[in-house]
Amino acid sequence: MSFDGVFLHHMTAELSNVLTAGRIQKINQPFEAELLLTVRSERVTHKVLLSSHPQFGRVQLTKKDYINPQEANTFVMVLRKYLAGAFIEKIEQVDNDRQLWIHISTKDEIGDNLKIALVIEIMGKHSNIILMDKTSGKIIESIKHVGFSQNQYRTILPGSTYIAPPKSEFPNPFTASRETIFEALQTNQPLMGVAKDTRQGLASLSIDAFQEALETVVPSIYPNDRFSAIKIAEDYQAFDSLSDMLDFYYADKAERDRVKQVAAEVIRRVQNELKKNRDKLKKQEQELAATDKAEIFRQKGELLNTYISQVPNDKPSVTLDNYYTNEPIEIALDLSRTPAQNAQRYFHRYQKLKQAVKFLGEQIDHTKETISYLESVESNLENADVAEISDIREELIQTGFIKQRHRNKKQKMLPPEKYQAEDGTIILVGKNNLQNEQVSFKLAKKGDLWFHVKDIPGSHVLITGNSDPSDETITFAGELAAYFSKARNSNLVQVDVLDAKKLHKPTGTPPGFVTYNREKTIRVTADEATIKARKVK
Template sequence: MSFDGIFLHHMTAELQLLVGGRIQKINQPFEQELVLTVRANGKSHKLLLSAHPVFGRVQLTKTDFQNPQNPTNFVMILRKYLAGSFIEKIEQVGNDRQIIFHISTKDEIGDMMKIALIAEIMGKHSNIILLEQTSGKIIESIKHIGFSQNQYRTILPGSTYITPPLTNAINPFVSTDEKIFDALQTDSLSKVFQGIGRDSREALSGLSVNDFKQKLTNVVPSIYSDDRFSSIQLTDDFVKFDDLSEMLDIYYADKAERDRVKQVASSVIKKVQNELKKNRDKLKKQETELSATDKAEIFRQKGELLNTFLQQVPNDKPSVTLENYYTDKPIEIALDLSRTPVQNAQRYFHRYQKLKQAVKFLGEQIEQTKQAITYLESVESNLSNADVPEIADIREELIQTGYIKQKYRNKKQKMLPPEKYQAPDGTIILVGKNNLQNEQVTFKLSRRGDLWFHVKDIPGSHVLITGNPTPSDETITFAGELAAYFSKARHSNLVQVDVLEAKKLHKPTGTAPGFVTYDREKTIRVTPDEEIIKARKISR
């Protein structure tokens, strides 16, 4: 990828439509991303500023974001200074990866103020900074950088803003032909010019001066087959877009979404992983204890033998050897000298009964632990396939099942409906994206004759063909592909998927959401195709 100075130069030109616009809304949907809604030229535009170390960028976006209920301190301060203000000017600093939004607003007593919102897109050093221009003081920033982190400059409220270190490199867009010629001859484009990343350097090297200038200024919003993007043409193998912002929306649709899910779901993922580890460790311990109960039968035999040969049992010896008629071999039995022979026999019977009860108890406990592991593995699978809005549903599910404690709850989380997909023949297929949705799909939305699908012996979604008691083979295969795709086997070939009528499913009393039992199922083998599945999704 190549969000270098050249890319930001062209993006800055694309953002000029915001000049004169009024900032209406300010939100921070994710830790390192800011979204401003700007009303300009009779339209509302969403401006995305990202200080992410990998996905940092500035663009217009059409992506819808779910904003947190409680705004951050950074957002509260931005709203105080920027809500209702106007963007007077948007400029790039040279050809560096810094863009400044010059904003006019009014202070608390109505006097005009000049504010700058600066986005520095510099990898792990990326930041978004609110600056009072007259004094040069930092009002707030999305990342605080103290002296211990950076001795050259601090990014803290109240400190004086210092620009990133300057170099002797020059802006290629205002360079002389002589400088361009010398740089091309010596193959030193990145040393001579600002903001030329590796991808751009490779595309611009070896050209004539005129071709260099033409390629530099010719905007080609493009994504390449080797997973790169650029504002200039790199190779002949690319897909072209109408503008840079549209291209970035497409390019980051999955990449940024996965990262956002990790940000939003990090505490939930950690909780599930910890609970899984705890239950797996518990299962090992329980199975070890259960294996120790194998001695129960031996204790019973020893008690029986002591009773049978009571006259041969001494009162003054620590053990006795008796003929074991269960095995036809002699057996040595330890004795407690403080007990009579009858009491020793009773002691062995007592130990036998205790271990017998332990077998029953441990069997029940092991079954419960296995069910907990199965449930948590299904939640883990759901998290791996969830988008940002669905994380709240999974968190609510874990609250309801007691894995996450929440002291104060004003009202129950409103759940998203199951996802819908359309089969080739028009049949609607429902997919549960979490265990509460799985319950809904399987037991509330199913009707007589509806076919139910679930990947075999692997955590995954419940899938239901609705309203078509005689679906075609093509529809059955597609439903099976959905079940395989929304499971841990999504990247496998020939995945086994169980199929049966929903009415034949059973839910044991007291089991976790999404847990079902069944038999007499049929099994099909499918290979999910991600592109086909995404194309057949129906918006919620």
């Protein structure tokens, strides 16, 4: 990918055309490294995404919806103080570098004019978003604080003087002379803001074609997972605007990263609980294996009672004929006990182990259920979007895996997702275990077909309102079950199908746990593009 100076050059023009003279209405920080501005310009509302993410740093208009935190942090509160209701005067790029200045005009509490700049620096791990007072040159606040111990060249702290990043000494391809650019191309000298892959894509062009390509906007994505603001190869997917292209390109990449940020605590808790329960299961199974001696203790007690007259009182053991195996057996004796007491001691040990077998069997079943449940939560987390993380967290609170000390009100749960088969049939998909419970036992009616991947954690899928679905619809429902499971990337996934009313939920089992039999099994391979296209908005 190439969010280089050339890309920002053209993005600056795209933003300027839309946002100049616009009024900033809202400021939010949906994620740790990202800022979202809502700007009203020429009677149209626009959302502007500013990202200081080390990998996905960018500036763009966006059509995506974001869930904003209920409580604003210090950075957002400061931005709202200075920027809410302010006008965007100008948007400009610094030379051809990855620095963008949004010049803003506003007023202070007593009505005096203020000249503010929102500076976005897109420089990998050093990326930042800085609010500064242009009159004094002082930093008001920044999304990342950088002290002297972190960067001896400059500090980025409230109250410190803003120092620009080191300036590139290479020629600016948009302002340098034709001769300078030609010489740079001939000697393979770097050009300011032209990334390596951009340069490689234009390497075979003449100086005239090179300059024309730089100036011609072609929002494009290429098969090798690169994007560009200009044409750098023949095989590409074109878009109407740079912002539309970035929305498409980052739809999954940034979303998965955001899920990791938002779900970090939940993921860690689930992984820790899984490890704890897997270790517990291993120990329980070892203890159960040790109970195999129970039958031996019973036999020894029986033999001591049968041959009690042959059992000495003054020896630590006795060898008796074992009529169970037709072989002699040596039986250890407690010298402090009589022969009858020794027999009773073996019977007691037998009864104790017999009870342990029953107890351990129940405990092992419970531990396996817990592991199965946590694995299903882990699968749900892998397939969740940001909006669904709070539902999964609420589910873990309800099941006791996460403790919530202060709860003002019950979390409102998202409904199951809806997909539409080719014939119009609606199919429901549970994206977490509470939704799975709803799909399987509250929304399902007699005759509705229910789907789940065989022996693998995944979503519960239900065909609704169609008692006689076509083979195509059944196959698509199976593909949904495969896609929203740990078998997402596998071919010919086995999916169980049965009437939803044949499902059974054992008492005391966690959400989403079901048992069933007499199912049919189909084999499907999920197609991601088809599934995304058929999601009901």
